[in-house]
Amino acid sequence: MHVILVQLALILIIAKISGELCERWLKQPAVLGELVGGVLIGQSVLGWIPGEDVFLHQLAEIGAVLLLFEIGLESNLDDLFKVGKQALWVAFAGVVLPFVFGYFVAHALGRTVMEAIFVGAAMTATSVGITARVFTDLKSLHTKEARIVLGAAVVDDVIGLIILAVVSGMAVTKVISWSAVGLQTFMALVFLVGAIVIGVRATPFLLHWARKMQTRAALSSSAVIFCFLLSALAEMVQLAPIVGAFAAGLVLDKTDDKVHIEQKIKSLADLFVPVFFVMVGARMDAQMFNPATASGRTTLILGGVLLVIAVLGKMLGGISVPGKGLKRLTIGVGMIPRGEVGLIFANMGLSSRVIDNSLYAAIIFVVITTTFMTPPLLKWLVSQHRPKGGQPAETHSTPVVEVV
Amino acid sequence: MHVILVQLALILIIAKISGELCERWLKQPAVLGELVGGVLIGQSVLGWIPGEDVFLHQLAEIGAVLLLFEIGLESNLDDLFKVGKQALWVAFAGVVLPFVFGYFVAHALGRTVMEAIFVGAAMTATSVGITARVFTDLKSLHTKEARIVLGAAVVDDVIGLIILAVVSGMAVTKVISWSAVGLQTFMALVFLVGAIVIGVRATPFLLHWARKMQTRAALSSSAVIFCFLLSALAEMVQLAPIVGAFAAGLVLDKTDDKVHIEQKIKSLADLFVPVFFVMVGARMDAQMFNPATASGRTTLILGGVLLVIAVLGKMLGGISVPGKGLKRLTIGVGMIPRGEVGLIFANMGLSSRVIDNSLYAAIIFVVITTTFMTPPLLKWLVSQHRPKGGQPAETHSTPVVEVV
Numbered sequence: 001m002h003v004i005l006v007q008l009a010l011i012l013i014i015a016k017i018s019g020e021l022c023e024r025w026l027k028q029p030a031v032l033g034e035l036v037g038g039v040l041i042g043q044s045v046l047g048w049i050p051g052e053d054v055f056l057h058q059l060a061e062i063g064a065v066l067l068l069f070e071i072g073l074e075s076n077l078d079d080l081f082k083v084g085k086q087a088l089w090v091a092f093a094g095v096v097l098p099f100v101f102g103y104f105v106a107h108a109l110g111r112t113v114m115e116a117i118f119v120g121a122a123m124t125a126t127s128v129g130i131t132a133r134v135f136t137d138l139k140s141l142h143t144k145e146a147r148i149v150l151g152a153a154v155v156d157d158v159i160g161l162i163i164l165a166v167v168s169g170m171a172v173t174k175v176i177s178w179s180a181v182g183l184q185t186f187m188a189l190v191f192l193v194g195a196i197v198i199g200v201r202a203t204p205f206l207l208h209w210a211r212k213m214q215t216r217a218a219l220s221s222s223a224v225i226f227c228f229l230l231s232a233l234a235e236m237v238q239l240a241p242i243v244g245a246f247a248a249g250l251v252l253d254k255t256d257d258k259v260h261i262e263q264k265i266k267s268l269a270d271l272f273v274p275v276f277f278v279m280v281g282a283r284m285d286a287q288m289f290n291p292a293t294a295s296g297r298t299t300l301i302l303g304g305v306l307l308v309i310a311v312l313g314k315m316l317g318g319i320s321v322p323g324k325g326l327k328r329l330t331i332g333v334g335m336i337p338r339g340e341v342g343l344i345f346a347n348m349g350l351s352s353r354v355i356d357n358s359l360y361a362a363i364i365f366v367v368i369t370t371t372f373m374t375p376p377l378l379k380w381l382v383s384q385h386r387p388k389g390g391q392p393a394e395t396h397s398t399p400v401v402e403v404v
Numbered sequence: 405m406h407v408i409l410v411q412l413a414l415i416l417i418i419a420k421i422s423g424e425l426c427e428r429w430l431k432q433p434a435v436l437g438e439l440v441g442g443v444l445i446g447q448s449v450l451g452w453i454p455g456e457d458v459f460l461h462q463l464a465e466i467g468a469v470l471l472l473f474e475i476g477l478e479s480n481l482d483d484l485f486k487v488g489k490q491a492l493w494v495a496f497a498g499v500v501l502p503f504v505f506g507y508f509v510a511h512a513l514g515r516t517v518m519e520a521i522f523v524g525a526a527m528t529a530t531s532v533g534i535t536a537r538v539f540t541d542l543k544s545l546h547t548k549e550a551r552i553v554l555g556a557a558v559v560d561d562v563i564g565l566i567i568l569a570v571v572s573g574m575a576v577t578k579v580i581s582w583s584a585v586g587l588q589t590f591m592a593l594v595f596l597v598g599a600i601v602i603g604v605r606a607t608p609f610l611l612h613w614a615r616k617m618q619t620r621a622a623l624s625s626s627a628v629i630f631c632f633l634l635s636a637l638a639e640m641v642q643l644a645p646i647v648g649a650f651a652a653g654l655v656l657d658k659t660d661d662k663v664h665i666e667q668k669i670k671s672l673a674d675l676f677v678p679v680f681f682v683m684v685g686a687r688m689d690a691q692m693f694n695p696a697t698a699s700g701r702t703t704l705i706l707g708g709v710l711l712v713i714a715v716l717g718k719m720l721g722g723i724s725v726p727g728k729g730l731k732r733l734t735i736g737v738g739m740i741p742r743g744e745v746g747l748i749f750a751n752m753g754l755s756s757r758v759i760d761n762s763l764y765a766a767i768i769f770v771v772i773t774t775t776f777m778t779p780p781l782l783k784w785l786v787s788q789h790r791p792k793g794g795q796p797a798e799t800h801s802t803p804v805v806e807v808v
Contacts (some may be wrong), residue, residue, distance in 0.1 A: 002639035004462055005469070009632040012625050019619040030619045036479035058408055065409070078441050215423040215434045217674035221416050224675060228413040235406035267671030271628060 007056060008048060008275070014041050015274035032371050034274050035343075035364075037282020051283045054277065061241070063276030064344060066269045068242040069227045072249015073262045077196065086323050087151030093161045093320060094152060094335045098123035098313030105309055114170065115359060118349045120169045122363045123310050124315030125341035126153045127371070143382075145327050147316075149334035158231055160341045162188045166238045168348055172398045192247055195230055199251035207257050220264035223252055235319070242344065280343050280364075283350075288361035303365030310366050311336055311373075330381045337374045338367045411453060412679070418445050419678035436775050438678050439747075439768075442685020455687045461576045465645070467680030469747060470673045472646040473631045476653015477666045481600065491555030493725050496737050498556060499563045501529035502717030503781065509713055513706070518574065519763060522753045525571045526767045527714050529564030529745035531775070547786075549731050553722075553738035564745045566592045571713060572644045572752055591641055596651055599634055603655035611661050624668035627656055646748065684747050685767075687754070692765035703762045707769030714770050715740055715777075734785045741778045742771045 004035075018037030019030030043051040050056070103120035107113065126149075166188065203226070210222040229250040234244030253263055289303075290296035318332025346363040351353035355363075422441030423434030430436075447455040507524035509797070511517065521753075525793075570592065607630070614626040631652040638648030656665055693707075694700035722736025750767040753759035 002645065004466075005632045005636040005639070005645065008466075009636065012629050012632075016617065016619055016622055016625050016629075020617045020622065023618045033619075055462050056460055058482070062408075062412075144708040158571070163566065213424045214427045215420055215437075217671075218420055218424065220674060221420050221678075225413045225416045225420075228409045228416075232406040232409040236644065241406065241409065262672050264674070266621075266626070267668050268675060270624060270668070271672060274625075321714045 004055060004200075007053070008059075010041065011038075011047060011056075011275055011278045012271070013388065014038070015278050019274075027132065027368060028371070028375055031055045031277055032368065034277035035281040035368060036065055038278035039284050039286050040281075042235050042282030042284065042286075043277070044284065044286040049278070049282045051279075054155060056279055059272065060276040060279040063243040063269075063272035063274070063279075065227065065231050065241055066265065067273045068245040069249045070262070070265050070269045070273075072251075073253050073258065073265060074247040075201075075250060075253065077250050077254055086148050086326075088155060089321050090148060090152035090317050090331060090335060091155035091159065093317030094126060094314050095124045095156055095163075095317075098310055099163075101309040101313050102306065107307060109305070111359070114354055117170070118167060118267045118345065118355050119306065119359065119363070121160075121163045122345040122349075123306065123313060123338070123366070124156070124163055124384055125338065125345075126156045126314065127332045127341070143330075145330045148326075148331055152331075156335075163191070164175050164240050164243065164341065164345065164348075167345065170354075172352065188239060188243065191234060191237055191243070195244065195247040196231075196251055199247065200254050201282070203251055203255055207255055211257070211360065218266075220261060223248075223261040223265065224268070226252065240344070240348070266403075277343075278346060283347070284361065284364055285357055289365070299361045299365065301363040302358060303369070306362050306366045307369050310338065310370055327381070330378065333374060333377050333381055336370050336377075338370045342367045408459060410632060411457070412463075414445060414452060415442075415460075415679055416675070416683045418442070419682050423678075427676035432775070432779055435681055436772065438681035439772060443688050443690050444685075445682070446686030446688065446690075448688065448690040453682070453686045455683075460683055461566045463676065464683040466682040467673075467676035467678070469631065469635050469645055469681075470669065471647040471680065472649040472675045473653045474666070474669050474673045474677075476650040476655075477657050477662065477669060479654060479657065481604075481654050481658055489723050490552050490727050490730075492559060493555035494552060494721050494735060494739060495559035495563065496511050497721030498718050499528045499560060499567075499725060501720055502714055502778075503567075505713040505717050506710065509709060513709070515763070517630060518758055521574070522571060522749065522759050522762065523710065523767070526746045526749040526753075527568045527710065527717065527742070527770070528560070528567055529742065529749075530560045530718065530743070531741045533558060541697050547734075549734045549738065552725070552730075552735055556739065557737075560739075566596070568644050568647065568745065568749065568752075571749065574758075576756065579789055592647065595638060595641055595647065599637075599651040600655055601652065603645040607655055611659055615661070621668075623661055624665060627661075627665045627669065628653075628672070630656065644748070644752070681747075683730065684751060687751070688768050689761055692761060693769070699762060703769065704766045706762060707766040707773075710766050710770045714742065714774055731785070734782065737781050737785055740774050740781075742774045746771045 013029075014037040015034045018033035018040070020033070022033030022036075023030050038049075040046060041048040043049075072173070093135045099120040101120075102123040103116045106116035106119040111119065123263060184328070194247045206222060206226065207219065210218045213219075227245050230248040231241035231243035232244070234247070235241045252258060255261075287293070288296060291300060314335040315329075315332035318330075318335050319328045321328060342363060346360050346367070349363075350360045418441035419434075419438045422437035422444070424437070426432040426437030426440075442453075444450060445452040447453075483544060503524040505524075506527040507520045510520040510523040515523070610626060610630065611623065614622045617623075618624075631649050634648035634652040635645035635665050636648070638651070639645045656662060659665075691697070692703045695704060718739040719733075719736035722734075722739050723732045725732060725735060746767060750759070750771075752762050754761070754764045
């Protein structure tokens with residue numbers, strides 16, 4: 001028992017310290033620190049945390065489920081339908097271009113079709129958490145560019161989850177069946193639409209009952225139960241559990257109890273989510289980046305090529321957006337950071353042995369590098385556009401989010 | 405993965421539904437429903453939840469740690485020193501009498517000395533959670549009797565934890581060494597006093613640093629880390645992890661951030677604690693209570709004898725309390741409910757194979773029956789003392805807790 005308690009304490013300590021160092025000294029998102037901290041205490045450096053411990057692995061998976069549940073709760077279903085053509089353009093171009101680039105480059109480098117699809121898929125999803133966080137840190141969450149990026153990131157997340165559903169199905173069967181891809185896409189859409197349409201109608205009744213219950217925490221427990229069951233249901237129809245968790249969050253975002261539920265889920269996420277990111281880091285073999293070895297050089301070259309593709313794909317998606325008076329470069333750079341979903345692709349690919357350690361490390365390299373490069377780039381671009389008074393060049397009459 | 409999600413959802417569903425049925429229809433504490441619900445879905449009835457699953461077992465243990473952490477946060481260290489002689493009398497008499505009665509009766513029934521000590525120990529600890537909850541439900545938390553019972557229950561909890569430390573040490577070594585008992589008691593006291601004296605001085609600095617951190621949830625994470633490390637440290641010196649968790653709670657109760665930390669810990673406890681109680685129920689073999697079998701009759705007779713001892717011991721402790729104008733019967737009955745600590749004794753005894761299934765079931769029988777019998781008895785006694793207006797007979801000028 002005490003081994004588990006010490007390991008959990010250690011994971012939380014490293015997550016908070018490295019997260020804090022990242023935020024305070026490097027001015028980077030905390031998630032980057034959690035990943036790097038995980039690498040440090042993981043199998044390849046200090047070896048304090050086993051990479052394949054069953055309990056920690058399952059706790060980490062629950063962390064991924066709670067993270068996507070929280071992102072779903074923070075996302076607004078109506079915004080998905082109301083987003084203007086610009087956000088949709090940026091989202092679709094920002095998914096299609098990196099996927100196509102990633103697929104063809106990986107294939108040209110001699111990788112199998114399966115590997116090329118995983119690489120392309122891992123290149124697609126902008127991290128809405130990191131993006132929103134960076135804009136908040138820059139106090140630019142209320143600019144038009146930030147709104148387009150955030151809207152696009154939400155759409156992008158849903159497209160990414162459908163791609164995830166398709167790719168995770170292929171990871172199980174290990175073959176590419178185009179009819180299966182069609183079926184998976186269909187099932188993903190049926191599950192998401194079904195979960196949302198039925199969920200939006202059913203959850204008010206469910207929460208109505210939970211509210212009337214006298215027993216402690218009936219409401220937040222109902223939300224967690226709903227999330228876990230939808231995650232399990234998603235996995236039962238061969239989708240990833242996080243697809244269900246995201247749908248559960250989107251559905252509960254529509255209810256009156258959203259604020260109360262979100263507060264409770266955040267407390268749970270505070271404990272579980274760092275376990276996920278630290279364990280992702282702990283599983284990574286840092287020797288993969290060692291330039292003194294042949295395989296290390298391969299990874300660095302592969303990671304470098306993928307990084308160029310990842311950045312170019314999103315930048316072109318942003319720059320090509322229709323509309324007047326937009327800071328297109330800011331939009332493109334705002335779409336660059338990859339995060340959770342890319343890591344989940346990498347994890348899934350490694351677990352199912354579809355991709356090898358070098359591709360896994362190259363994808364982690366892209367995630368770390370894009371997360372690391374975006375804040376300074378965005379900071380520089382936003383300050384370029386600001387008049388001398390230091391105020392944002394273009395402000396909206398009603399700030400979307402209260403900026404302190 | 406989806407098996408774990410379904411099992412967790414199932415445990416939470418059964419905890420909330422059976423807890424609600426207990427509170428609403430039977431007017432009993434929710435914990436009783438969680439136990440009975442656990443028996444229902446556990447190995448001996450429906451078999452939906454495996455009794456010995458490693459992941460669920462470890463999650464349940466974390467639940468026990470978080471429960472005692474929460475109880476520690478709710479307890480006040482100063483009240484432990486400030487309680488009047490009445491609370492101390494009730495606490496000590498209420499520990500010594502049930503222990504002595506339990507030990508000698510079990511020994512007289514042909515049980516070994518080890519078993520007799522476990523039975524005596526399991527009879528000692530009044531459940532402060534159940535007691536406080538019952539008085540709150542009866543809107544009598546502000547009466548003098550309730551304050552004595554609550555004060556005594558806190559002292560009782562600490563004595564119970566020291567006994568737990570002693571007994572858990574014996575459970576590991578499987579022999580009774582009186583010098584070891586002395587050493588264990590000494591170590592328990594040193595650990596508790598040391599953790600509290602050093603903790604009370606060190607935590608303000610720890611939390612001062614955590615407050616200044618920018619990264620998300622640094623404060624509540626620090627509290628969880630402190631709890632897990634103190635729990636692990638307790639186990640490393642052969643104490644039960646919950647001893648450390650309780651001490652961690654007591655220490656953090658003294659800090660300025662107590663309210664914020666308690667709120668966050670409650671959200672975690674909402675998820676983890678029901679897993680502990682449902683798993684305790686799920687491990688129980690309901691066939692033990694089958695009166696159609698010889699062993700079932702043995703358990704029922706044994707459980708009945710232990711129940712008489714458990715009730716008499718606490719009642720005598722309450723009735724004998726010095727002081728004028730007290731409703732001594734109310735105090736005695738208020739001390740009857742056994743809960744978490746008794747279950748933890750039973751669990752520990754079964755895990756370390758010190759007690760057999762029949763004694764385990766008999767202790768569970770006592771916990772369930774005392775929990776079940778107290779609310780109607782207390783309700784009847786409190787209503788007896790009330791004047792016709794329905795107001796409490798004796799109220800304190802300043803209510804300790806706001807009663808809605």
